[in-house]
Amino acid sequence: MSIENLIWLIPLPPLLAFFLIILFTNKWKGLSHTIGVSAAGLSFIGSMIVFFSAIQVEHFGEGEHIFASSINWLPTGEGFFKIGVLIDPFSAVTLFFVAITIFMIFLYSVGYQNYGQPKGDHDHMGLPPHGATIVDEHGHSHAVLSVEPMYSRFFAFLGLFAFGMYTLVVSDNLLTLFVGWEIMGLCSYLLIGFWFAKPSARDAAIKAFLTTRVGDVFMLLGLAYLYSVTGTLNYRDIFYNAEVMHHLSETITPIFGLSTAGLIGLLLFIGTIGKSAQWPLHIWLPDAMEGPTPVSAMIHAATMVSAGVYMAIRIFPLLTAGWHGHELTPTMTFVAFIGTFTAIFSATIALAQNDIKKVLAYSTISQLGFMIAAVGIGAYVAAAFHLITHAFFKALLFLGSGSVIHGMEHGILHTGNHSVDPQDMKNMGGLRKKMPITFWTFLIGGLALSGFPVVTAGFWSKDEILADAFGHGQWVVFITLAVAAFMTAFYTMRQITMTFLGEPRTKEAEHAHETTWTMTTPLVVLAFFAVTFGWIGVPEHFPGLGGVLPNWFHHFVSGTLLEHPESVEFSWIPLGTSLFVALGGLTLGWFVYKDYKAGQPDPLENPFGKLYPVLQNKWYFDELYSATFYRLADWISGVFTPFMDQVVIDGILHFFARSTGVIGNTLRDKFDKPIINELIGDGTAALVQKGQVLKYLQTGRVQSYLFGTVSAFIVIAALLYYFF
């Protein structure tokens, strides 16, 4: 089979799994997860074959050195809109991390959803499992974890989710990218609201879908715009085509004086803002933690939010059209601002969260901000690099946090105290001894997130972004991101310290338990990549290491676009900054939280003063939106529209109806009765009375009406027959 045909097949196994499970196997849990995991495995194998074939091609990405194939899809007048698959350097590396993380998440879900455990005593569809009681051979009863009641359904949804992401990655055009994009939107809705009977989960699901949809409708407009200007949505035909790009960047639109490319880029970028949870559309992502933890990993690392950055990198030529390497274009300034602001903004919120998953959620938003900022200053390779390393270590961290929660739930079932929140870090502490594999892998992930020097992947990618910001002279971006990186290291160490170090702060934490192999294996695999993946992108001039390992990543991914970006010159300032913020943040975090005891206020509460509740409440953005947009929408739909329809429009109609009645009655009372009836006599009066009787027919005698209709048909038929 040719590679091109194989690429078409990559997204299909998870889709097939979705339909098989939904339609046929949903009653059998084991069979369903076998289908789901095998499907993810098949796609994984296919992706690896494609990836390794791609890296063996010389000058991959240039001219014809790509894997592409397409077919006609939508007829458009004379021509066709084509859809197809494309693997160029950027989609090849994306495919690599997507395949690994998705496969690991599938495997992990088997354990996380308690496969093999008994059915819960009081479990219902739509609620998380509450645990079951079993009696051992000595007659003692134990509370144990119970299996998820909608176990099969979970794998079906994960399958559809994976299908959406694979479709997005292998697409050769923005429309099928959008198809995958929206399918993931649906899946995030279904999976965040997986425990739909919980009002919080239900509302979080809707929030996620609608907030991202704000971005999506703008993106759709951007697609329509781009398509109508260029006549295509194919990446290669637009972004790899100097003539088209030149045309797009030279024509000026009436809106803010942007070039056509700049305006289209902006519209499409609003889609990224929604999907990658950038300020001001970031509000859905923390709430998305309502879903089961594998879903959080799926959304925050492997698929959904990565999709937003993926597109931002794809449309890089549009965003940067007219840029010559110095002054940022207006669109780029906007992108850089959004990214940088989001990076620091959500880092501040992460400082004050106590929910283990919420900290990670805000750190995701912040890290995505780093990538977007990198795109905005013209460093798309750095953005792509951070996208991938982040996917590995953030998937690891989420799955690790899921493992922690699972361990805590074990402790809760042991003590029977269900008032303890298994996700609250204040209730943890000392878990390193109870859950060693989880601890070590989580530590690796946390260090990668903090950018722990040299060893971890996160260091190399984050350093590259800072170096690019510095190299391009973007001082504001550079300093802001450095501060955000410092906070990242700080809150990550805070999280590690509160969760794993010190002594257990509750009985539940004392009885926590390491999780099963299906959960720990993915942790180990991801931890491997969270370390090693950075080594393929070591800059040439890095002291000591540069040149020992080739900067493979930069060379390979640079081939995606026509112009190959130069690596920035080495400077000690960004490197020193990187080292300082990572190590400084980690040390400070450990120092502040190492003696944190149960019942104490958070050590940051005093120094932060009144700012602390503001951070805890996420700068009150949810409240702000409720007071403005939601209320406006409610008013338009609940008050204004009914008024317009029922009072104004129907009022006019009723006025006509009433006037007709009044005129009719007046004529009858003032003309018919007194004049006609008087003059002509009883004959007409009788007719009028007949009319009165006839009127009542309308209320019931359908047969007579039917008779009328039928007779009409018979007459028509007879006429036809006669004239034939």
Next chain:
Amino acid sequence: MDFLNTHLLTTILFFPVLTAMIVWILPSDQVKAIRWTAFGGSLIAFIFSVYLWMNFDPNLAGYQFEEQYIWYEAIHSTFHVGIDGLSLTMVILTTLLTPLAILASFGIVDRVKAYMMLFLFLETGMLGVFLAADLIIFFVFWEIGLVPMYFLINQWGNPKGERELWGGIKISSRNYASLKFMVYTMAGSLGLLLAIQLLGVLFRNYDLVYLTQRWTSLDPNGTLMGVSTATVKTIVFWAFVIAFALKVPVWPFHTWLPDAHTEAPTAGSMILAGVLLKLGAYGFLRLVLPLFPEQSAQYAGWMAFLATMAIVFGAFAAYGQTDFKKLVAYSSVNHMGFVLLGIAAAATKIGTEDATIALNGAVLQMFNHGLSAAGMFFLVGVIYERTHTRNLEDFGGLFPLVPVYGGILIFTSMASLGLPGLNGFVSEFLVVRGSFPLLPIYTSIAIIGLFFTGAYILKGIRKVLHGPLNEHWAHGEHKLTEINLREIIVMAPLMALMLYIGIWPTGLLDVINKAMSALF
């Protein structure tokens, strides 16, 4: 077979009437036989139209399978029927939805015979409009379709509910709704009939092809009956537009729709949303654009304005409803707005590639909305039949009780929402794509409606399926039962088509695309 090949259109057209006659002969107490006969008859009509589809040549311009009979010689009107890619799409939709609607009505126990006969007459009425190639025939069938629907709402509609009018007068809701539907459409028909008469008197002929050719080649600077041609054309144009706009329905003529839908029986709503609304849009495509290209271009901005209002306020209104059926009814206003937006955009620069794409989108949207609206109304009916309430506040958390129904509802809702991968997306994208370069501002405003489409669809799912279980429906006599096999069979073909068109719209769009290229 030979007879069938030469009389295929009249066979399809009158087969439902023939079936109705058979139903008439059956004894009234043989309810089962009546139901199955009606279903079988409409199914055969569908099979005929599939046969038609397979023998249709999309590459030919103009009518195919034409039949022409002498009908009303005195006014030079002939019984002329024919089919092209546009009408073929609508005929398939009609003949597909009718058997499904009849199958959906198997729960009807009151006066089954009359009900089924009305349904079959309704099918012929609608088919006649799509097949007519003569304006008088067009008008006759246009009116015939009204009558059965009036009685279906008036007689089999929701028996509960009262409506207070002015001065404290109260009438039952279904009387109000059916009368509003009837009078409203009749009001539009009046102008339509006069306009058709004018054309007929001018050219002493009602044949559509002939009329189009003569009418559009009139000297624009000349006079007709003492008035300048341009003025006459503008007046006639508006007569047509209003008649069709009422039917689509376009804002602000849409208020009959939620009333009619709420009161109509389930199957009535399916056909009303699925097919009857398409008659209006079909009128725009078949008559308004071909007969009045200049006027359409001139007033395209107005049409686009109304379409945008329908899209935006249809979505807002749907979002504001607490009645599940009204929510779906308003969604029709929202979705049909896209059809008109596409038509209005195409009218600005007819014949260009953008215009063709917009028209492709509009026609496909008609077909897609037929599928999804029929499906949605049916699903509302399924739950109404069991709970006897449509109030969204009375439901809640029903998903665990009815997982299959829930899955089907989410699927159909997503098609209605325009999720990529399902049918609605393809047509909405084509409309937006075609309209954007022609009417950028209206298209940009319309996407607000697109956003709120998501909001109201999710609201429906949220209130019915999700959240804490409303215990009322969990136990005892109120216990909600799962969707049954017959009901699944009604939904299955709709869902299969939604998915199929979402993934592979190429086949259907090819026919539409060629028809639109040939027509304009």
